[in-house]
Amino acid sequence: MIKDLSVMIAGIAGDGVLFTGNVLARLFKRHGWEAATYRDFPSNIRGEATSYIIRASLDKIYGLSDRLDILMSFDCEATISHLPEIGAGGIVFCDGKEDAEVPAGASRGKAFHKFPLRALAREHFGQEIYKNMLALGALAYVLDLDCTVLDRIIAEMFLKKKGEEIVRKNVEAAAFGYHKAGEITSGKDRHPLTRRPDRGRILISGDEAIAFGALAAGCRYFAAYPICPASEIYQWLTRYLPEFNGVVVQTEDEISALNMAVGAAFAGARAMTCTSGPGASLMMEAFSLAGMAETPVVIAHVQRLGPATGVPTKTQQGDVLQWIFGSHGEFPRIVLAPGTVGECFDLTVLAFNLAEKYQCPVIVLTELDMGQNYRTSKAFNPAGVRIDRGKLLGRDDLLQAHDYRRYEFTADGVSPRALPSFKGGVHIAESLEHDEHGYRDENDANRIRMMEKRMRKLDRAGRDLAPPRLWGERKAEAGFISFGSTLGAILEARDKLREKNIRSNFLQLRTLWPFPAAAVEKFLEGCEKVFIVENNYSGQLATLIKSQLSPCRELRSIVNYSTRAFLPGEIVRPVQRAFR
């Protein structure tokens, strides 16, 4: 019985690879399978090779496996380049220009089928674009999926936007593809999947989950500048925020985006921005302003490959230390790092509560692999969302106040917050060092007290932060520490290591700052050898751990700064070497 299977859709940018893959992922989910996708796109719109992997499994999965089983390719060149990745016994369908040929022998050990998708689409449906439905129909045949489920998905996608005629044509194209695949393969080469109930799960990307979390948390002001791979967050909200009386503003740059969110938060709105790479650098200035003015804002940073413009469509975790130690001056900040789409939702909600409770900027740090790829998840629970606005005053609280002080020296460092228009709450948010009322004060004694007031806000925040999650037992031979979307590859690496008799555990950090030193220290005690897994060159998490634990035992870094996310095998091999 098949328990786990990966399909690659490949082609040239503009071929509809993403569309086809997303429908397939939904199809898997509706058949009760877990799904995870992985996009490997160039950073232009048309003309270059592009591929999309859709993995289905009966077990919970969070990312890719090392194996590919089926290739559906719209292009000969793409077929040639991806053929070596297809495992023995795999199935390959290849369309392509009539004169292009896949060299003989390249497909040895695999069931290779020429499938003139474009020509068939043109001939039978008048337009090449129907090739995507033909492909989906063919995949449904090979995997023995329920065509009526595919028909339903088609109707959901097209009925409202494009009408019945288009739905009918697409359903026919899918059915045609289904039968054609039967003819081409002569009924052999099938990987029938068992069917299970869908159990009400959702299929969602990390970006969408963050956007949805923001909406649920009461975010009503979103300002952002378009940037790959974070744009999906605010684009999703442009559709829904107005229904909730909220507003999304596309700004002239990221400098403006964060400053605008700071302004809106000062006036009382739960405000947020999102960015990546160079945009984060531009936000560093206003990041410091939010720290000084003690304005609660949330920043989602979906990391991409850098430095500079880097490769905007590839994943990386190279901006960790920027948020923890970046910008001018010192001020409290919180950095959360979700590792699943469910955590993208939960930690975004938490981010808004923490921002208001501690009156400081909060970062939700993910990466392209998490942000743009889709994963199945248990449905989120909006009814379980709790809103905590911290020491936000109400209009009535100030009626009796004689001497309201916005930056009052308090024991916990957090001061009561009044909003513009509240009588008796008049103050200014001051980027200069200021007194308790907010007015400029450069006096040495005041500076020292005010600095200490701000900095102690997070002294006791630990219990409110997202605690690290321990996967496995307290004691192990190999201990992994990581964060974010490396989670999937690490969990699968643990399975493979178990087969090789290496016991491992994994501490998934969900808050990177303030650093959970006690939990990390305790974890380190239980492991024979420790591996810090991260998607960057210099080992930023390892550097962070060493800076926060002193003395720190030996840490081994497993880093990956390629254009691809970690595969499980890339984590297994260095661990095996270390234990050889």
Added chain:
Amino acid sequence: MREKQAFHRAAPTWCPGCGLYGVFDALKRAAAALDLEPENLVTVTGIGCHGRMNNYFLGYGFHSLHGRTMPVATGIKLANPGLRVVAVSGDGDAYSIGLGHFIQTVRKNIGITYIVSDNRLYALTQGQVSPTSDFGAVTLSTPFGSKDFPIDGPTLAFAAGGTFIARGFSGEVPELASLIERGLRHKGFSLINVLSPCVTHNKLNTYDWFRKHIVHLGDDPAYDPRDRGKAWAALSQPEKIATGLIYQEDKHGFEELMLTDPRRAIGLEELRVEAGRLDKIMEKFR
């Protein structure tokens, strides 16, 4: 009408004779003329000598970063459109480091009144050349004379689709107060560029120099600020600087267009978790 003293928090410490005293006085007069409550007025300042304005002016305020008054003010206005939002900048803040934000905010036509106190150099940092310094101006950073040609805020605002463009003079406080007041009453973005001498560092563009170069548009009975042609002519006079209301037109305000209900302040709303509506949205992911 309320007393202008209602908006006076503290005595400024600008250099004696600084043009900012005139701006401060005119802003208090305008706020008083509109009978505003100090808690319903927010001033947003940038960095420069003008930046202290909201330490002296009484009302809510945000002393932001250099050049960033426009986005901060925009965030405040959209979160609570009921507030009167006045941004104050200098020429360096508005037309150099903040130029991109300035143009983009003008074209949004959001209900912010922007007072740019233009002394034609950087005064707080001891007198370097600014985007409005005259060609050839000798400053701390241009000992051999500025090689840049100056730009003009009102002209830029005109090109960017500004709907209320005015120029005042610190030496003529009642007229300046009237321009600010009209700016505050205007629906949409209002720019009041103020010729505001720096008595310490700018020995060229003095009160007397400005008086010699100013022409008052109000003195010409035929001048119509709703006539684009006339406004362009007023902005383009060689060797003369037109003051008064240069251009005005009616256009939708950004907050009206963007907000689902501009009468509600999203910043003041009680936040409730609307699980039913959210669950319905989640259906799309199934």
